[in-house]
Amino acid sequence: MSAAETLASxxxxxxxxxxxxxxxxWFGALHVLRDINLDVAMGERVVVxxxxxxxxxxxxxxxxxxxxxxxxxxxxxxxxxxxxxxxLDAIRREVGxxxxxxxxxxxxxxxxxxxxxxxxxxxxxxxxxxxxxxxxLERVRIPEQAAKYPGQLSGGQQQRxxxxxxxxxxxxxxxxxxxTSALDPEMIKEVLDTMVMLAETGMTMxxxxxxxxxxxxxxxxxxxxxxxxxxxxxxxxxxxxxPRTDRLKTFLSQILRGx
Amino acid sequence: MSEIAADGTPLVAPPEPRRAPITMIGPVAWARxxxxxxxxxxxxxxxxxxxxxxxxxSFVSWAFLNAVWVVPVSPQGIANTEACRALKGVGxxxxxxxxxxxxxxFGTYPYEQHWRPLIVCLLFIGLYIVSAMRRFWxxxxxxxxxxVLTLIGVLxxxxxxxxxxxxxxxxxxxxxTLILATFGLAFAFPLSxxxxxxxxxxxxxxxxxxxxxxxxxxxxxxxxxxxxxxxxFPLFLPEGLNIDKLLRAQIxxxxxxxxxxxxxVRAGLQALPRGQYEAAxxxxxxxxxxxxxxxxxxALRLVIPPLVNTFIGFFKDTSLVLIIGIFDLxxxxxxxxxxxxxxxxxxxVYITLGLIxxxxxFAMSKYxxxxxxxxxxxxxx
Ligand SMILES: Nc1ncnc2c1ncn2[C@@H]1O[C@H](COP(=O)(O)OP(=O)(O)O)[C@@H](O)[C@H]1O
Ligand SMILES: [Mg+2]
Numbered sequence: 001m002s003a004a005e006t007l008a009s010x011x012x013x014x015x016x017x018x019x020x021x022x023x024x025x026w027f028g029a030l031h032v033l034r035d036i037n038l039d040v041a042m043g044e045r046v047v048v049x050x051x052x053x054x055x056x057x058x059x060x061x062x063x064x065x066x067x068x069x070x071x072x073x074x075x076x077x078x079x080x081x082x083x084x085x086x087x088l089d090a091i092r093r094e095v096g097x098x099x100x101x102x103x104x105x106x107x108x109x110x111x112x113x114x115x116x117x118x119x120x121x122x123x124x125x126x127x128x129x130x131x132x133x134x135x136x137l138e139r140v141r142i143p144e145q146a147a148k149y150p151g152q153l154s155g156g157q158q159q160r161x162x163x164x165x166x167x168x169x170x171x172x173x174x175x176x177x178x179x180t181s182a183l184d185p186e187m188i189k190e191v192l193d194t195m196v197m198l199a200e201t202g203m204t205m206x207x208x209x210x211x212x213x214x215x216x217x218x219x220x221x222x223x224x225x226x227x228x229x230x231x232x233x234x235x236x237x238x239x240x241x242x243p244r245t246d247r248l249k250t251f252l253s254q255i256l257r258g259x
Numbered sequence: 260m261s262e263i264a265a266d267g268t269p270l271v272a273p274p275e276p277r278r279a280p281i282t283m284i285g286p287v288a289w290a291r292x293x294x295x296x297x298x299x300x301x302x303x304x305x306x307x308x309x310x311x312x313x314x315x316x317s318f319v320s321w322a323f324l325n326a327v328w329v330v331p332v333s334p335q336g337i338a339n340t341e342a343c344r345a346l347k348g349v350g351x352x353x354x355x356x357x358x359x360x361x362x363x364x365f366g367t368y369p370y371e372q373h374w375r376p377l378i379v380c381l382l383f384i385g386l387y388i389v390s391a392m393r394r395f396w397x398x399x400x401x402x403x404x405x406x407v408l409t410l411i412g413v414l415x416x417x418x419x420x421x422x423x424x425x426x427x428x429x430x431x432x433x434x435x436t437l438i439l440a441t442f443g444l445a446f447a448f449p450l451s452x453x454x455x456x457x458x459x460x461x462x463x464x465x466x467x468x469x470x471x472x473x474x475x476x477x478x479x480x481x482x483x484x485x486x487x488x489x490x491x492f493p494l495f496l497p498e499g500l501n502i503d504k505l506l507r508a509q510i511x512x513x514x515x516x517x518x519x520x521x522x523x524v525r526a527g528l529q530a531l532p533r534g535q536y537e538a539a540x541x542x543x544x545x546x547x548x549x550x551x552x553x554x555x556x557x558a559l560r561l562v563i564p565p566l567v568n569t570f571i572g573f574f575k576d577t578s579l580v581l582i583i584g585i586f587d588l589x590x591x592x593x594x595x596x597x598x599x600x601x602x603x604x605x606x607x608v609y610i611t612l613g614l615i616x617x618x619x620x621f622a623m624s625k626y627x628x629x630x631x632x633x634x635x636x637x638x639x640x
Contacts, residue, residue: 066537092543103538107556107634116552117542169542 023072050225096166156187325350366431431586451520527558
């Protein structure tokens with residue numbers, strides 16, 4: 001277990017990792033986030049679900065400021081998000097992100113994908129960065145692909161590389177935006193397994209996903225969003241068993257019919 | 260599944276893959292499909308074969324069989340071109356090249372110093388070859404460029420190391436063309452990248468400036484820019500300050516090429532999926548690191564074909580400097596046939612000039628397609 005992990009487990013469910021207070025966001029006239037209040041503790045695993053277009057991606061993209069919010073306050077690891085570039089750099093170093101469409105860099109090898117940011121952002125020596133990258137590639141079980149290019153890998157392998165790439169920055173918080181939605185069914189499991197394994201190390205995770213099985217096994221809390229609002233949240237079993245709102249009921253019935 | 264023997268080998272050997280019948284593959288099939296598919300296709304093919312053969316035969320007899328390669332030259336240096344004139348229209352007069360090639364290549368550069376521009380041309384070609392090899396793509400290459408370009412300046416001007424000083428007005432021919440093209444693209448390319456990035460900048464002032472530059476320059480012909488550079492520009496300069504004419508033309512070419520290349524580069528930046536920008540940002544890469552490591556390498560690869568297309572266009576467009584009296588390769592060729600003895604032998608000179616331009620442009624084109632193939636090897640789409 002690495003130092004970062006022991007640290008993460010020792011402060012498990014202690015200090016707040018992320019705080020959103022009264023966050024509002026508009027795309028033009030479209031009100032995509034409405035009065036969002038959300039606290040995530042260190043080591044907590046939160047699954048965000050909700051119908052398409054409900055603002056889930058926008059919410060987690062505001063946390064590492066790929067999107068800017070217009071009202072309210074977002075504090076990540078004790079740093080408030082603002083236009084100050086230095087705070088932005090600090091936050092992006094602590095927050096890793098995994099995208100639906102992998103977004104690996106196709107002109108770099110798998111190893112280079114993983115070492116680029118540690119070398120140029122963390123200023124890690126190249127040797128050390130490569131050793132670290134190999135360690136994480138082993139953890140996601142594809143060390144033998146290190147010299148290949150992303151285009152030569154399957155979707156599931158690419159997504160596992162994307163997870164390793166984010167982990168190489170030793171983030172305190174990981175954001176996942178529908179990491180399995182672009183995958184063929186037979187590859188979904190390998191990615192979910194990787195995420196479960198990551199959750200077991202005590203990583204703070206916010207994960208947008210419709211994989212209810214994953215939510216049940218891993219999540220400390222499920223947040224249900226609809227039309228830019230957090231409608232309900234709670235422990236997975238309870239939320240799924242006794243939905244209080246019609247919106248969640250409708251959503252759950254659709255999800256179950258789809259699977 | 261076929262039947263399996265006890266030791267696991269198939270009982271029935273799988274059938275050998277059969278070759279397609281000869282009528283379906285190979286040159287015969289190709290010709291039948293593409294040239295003789297029906298009666299009118301056959302008629303057109305036969306007519307074209309007739310024309311091509313007839314043209315080839317008359318060209319070979321003009322260019323080689325009946326050609327005049329040398330003519331007598333009087334001690335005063337006047338060539339006796341009667342032999343050529345007698346064969347006009349029947350045989351080529353390559354004697355004009357034999358006689359005038361040094362003038363065409365080096366213009367009015369002092370005759371006994373021609374070794375200097377010759378070395379300059381070879382240095383340029385060497386520089387291109389070294390820069391083309393990927394294993395030399397390191398930052399030291401920039402030093403090599405600075406060194407070689409300085410050496411080229413020293414050789415052309417002279418004035419030291421026992422080489423007599425040669426003013427810029429006397430330079431001419433191929434070195435001028437290579438200088439204009441090389442310096443032009445070496446400066447225009449980085450400029451175009453900055454402008455393309457500037458056009459996508461979030462800062463309105465920078466964006467406006469870049470748009471203004473591109474639109475202004477694209478809106479006028481290169482010829483008028485060159486005229487402005489040679490005639491109008493000096494009017495605005497303070498008395499006594501005189502910028503070299505070649506340098507002014509060079510700046511005009513850089514600005515012009517920069518605007519066009521900027522649009523090509525911008526197309527590449529726009530073609531890149533937004534996810535690439537976001538992934539780089541999410542990893543905490545700063546703007547310049549993101550641009551340098553992730554965005555530009557991919558964007559430029561995407562636009563290699565239009566980029567090289569523009570390069571080739573500008574290599575040839577350098578010949579427009581002839582209208583402001585700069586002695587490039589084309590001007591030197593034109594001047595070589597002004598002499599009464601050689602008047603009327605333009606075709607031979609222009610064919611030669613065309614071949615020289617072709618060699619450079621074709622090399623660029625071949626190189627770019629190789630580069631493209633190499634870059635795309637790992638991309639599966
Ligand atoms: N960059 C953007 N510009 C304008 N509208 C956007 C943009 N990104 C998302 N939206 C809109 O915001 C709403 C929420 O989008 P998103 O957060 O992607 O939803 P989800 O991830 O829950 O499907 C959608 O209606 C979407 O069309
Ligand atoms: Mg989404």
